[in-house]
Amino acid sequence: MPPAAHPQQEQLRLEALQALDILYLPLEERFDRITRILCRLFNVPIAYLSLMEADTQWFKSIQGADLLSIPRSDSLCQHTLLEDEMLICPDTLQDPRFADNPYVLGPPNARFYAGFLLKSRGQNIGTLCIIDTQPRTFGPEEAEMLRDIGNWAQTEVNLTQLSDSQIELIGELDEAWQEARIDSLTRLWNQGAIKQILHRAYQRHLLNLTPLSVLMLDADYFKRINDRFGHAAGDQVLQGIATALRHCLRSDDTVGRYGGEEFMVVLDNCDTRRATELAERVLQRVRSLRFPQIDPQLQVTLSIGIAGTEARGLESEADLMDLADQALYLAKDQGRDRLCVLHEAQHD
Numbered sequence: 081m082p083p084a085a086h087p088q089q090e091q092l093r094l095e096a097l098q099a100l101d102i103l104y105l106p107l108e109e110r111f112d113r114i115t116r117i118l119c120r121l122f123n124v125p126i127a128y129l130s131l132m133e134a135d136t137q138w139f140k141s142i143q144g145a146d147l148l149s150i151p152r153s154d155s156l157c158q159h160t161l162l163e164d165e166m167l168i169c170p171d172t173l174q175d176p177r178f179a180d181n182p183y184v185l186g187p188p189n190a191r192f193y194a195g196f197l198l199k200s201r202g203q204n205i206g207t208l209c210i211i212d213t214q215p216r217t218f219g220p221e222e223a224e225m226l227r228d229i230g231n232w233a234q235t236e237v238n239l240t241q242l243s244d245s246q247i248e249l250i251g252e253l254d255e256a257w258q259e260a261r262i263d264s265l266t267r268l269w270n271q272g273a274i275k276q277i278l279h280r281a282y283q284r285h286l287l288n289l290t291p292l293s294v295l296m297l298d299a300d301y302f303k304r305i306n307d308r309f310g311h312a313a314g315d316q317v318l319q320g321i322a323t324a325l326r327h328c329l330r331s332d333d334t335v336g337r338y339g340g341e342e343f344m345v346v347l348d349n350c351d352t353r354r355a356t357e358l359a360e361r362v363l364q365r366v367r368s369l370r371f372p373q374i375d376p377q378l379q380v381t382l383s384i385g386i387a388g389t390e391a392r393g394l395e396s397e398a399d400l401m402d403l404a405d406q407a408l409y410l411a412k413d414q415g416r417d418r419l420c421v422l423h424e425a426q427h428d
Contacts, residue, residue, distance in 0.1 A: 274336025
């Protein structure tokens with residue numbers, strides 16, 4: 081399969097993509113919401129939102145396939161970049177651009193493809209796509225629906241919905257460092273990044289006197305899952321928890337994977353009352369997770385510790401994090417599948 085030609089303004093296109101500063105960010109619920117709607121609206125098994133770098137297609141959200149990135153040379157969307165608005169292929173096996181593509185001949189066996197161009201600064205920087213495993217027709221009304229959702233997706237891509245602490249961190253890092261700050265399994269911030277974001281948020285709290293809360297979360301009895309079903313199943317559970325967290329939290333909340341089965345959430349401009357409401361939502365969402373591919377009876381729960389800057393005796397963000405960690409262990413001691421709030425830091 082010969083690769084598609086690069087757009088005439090490839091350098092300008094790449095500069096517009098880099099200017100967005102979202103290429104190496106964690107996965108975001110605002111994009112997941114769009115791809116879930118696409119699957120339901122068009123009754124397709126796969127939908128995704130992607131950004132096209134020089135040599136790599138990055139999936140910012142994908143439903144129905146377990147992919148984070150693929151080589152641009154293998155991408156169906158490399159051809160969409162050459163269009164003015166969208167590309168529709170009713171049957172990929174009948175189209176010489178796609179007939180021998182590895183994702184047509186093998187999983188996910190894409191037989192129908194529709195891709196809408198996402199633009200920034202007038203340049204084609206990515207795609208919003210649906211894929212079916214069977215050929216299908218795609219009429220003007222369906223094209224109009226894809227256009228409407230594509231325009232919504234384009235607005236989201238060009239909007240920054242990040243906390244100030246995340247924006248500061250991203251602005252100081254080059255691309256390689258940004259990517260190194262992401263946990264490869266869950267696509268959340270990793271421990272180093274989430275601690276740095278907490279530090280910046282705490283400094284802002286001291287300056288502006290806005291409330292700040294921290295959640296420490298731990299998957300209950302996670303070792304039993306690994307021992308019984310294997311580490312691959314454990315990885316699926318952690319990915320499910322990460323997705324649940326993104327669904328529950330606000331757009332400017334920051335979540336990271338803190339350790340093996342432990343997560344940390346930084347809630348900027350949020351007191352412990354509101355943090356407790358958010359934590360209750362997380363508990364309920366994780367309880368509702370099901371993993372039929374592992375075991376239909378498998379149920380996962382969390383223990384959550386909460387601490388806020390209203391607590392007495394805090395002297396630093398380390399105290400705030402330690403207090404949330406103490407609350408987490410108290411929640412586990414009290415029976416797990418629950419939350420606990422502590423309001424006073426203890427010093428030796």
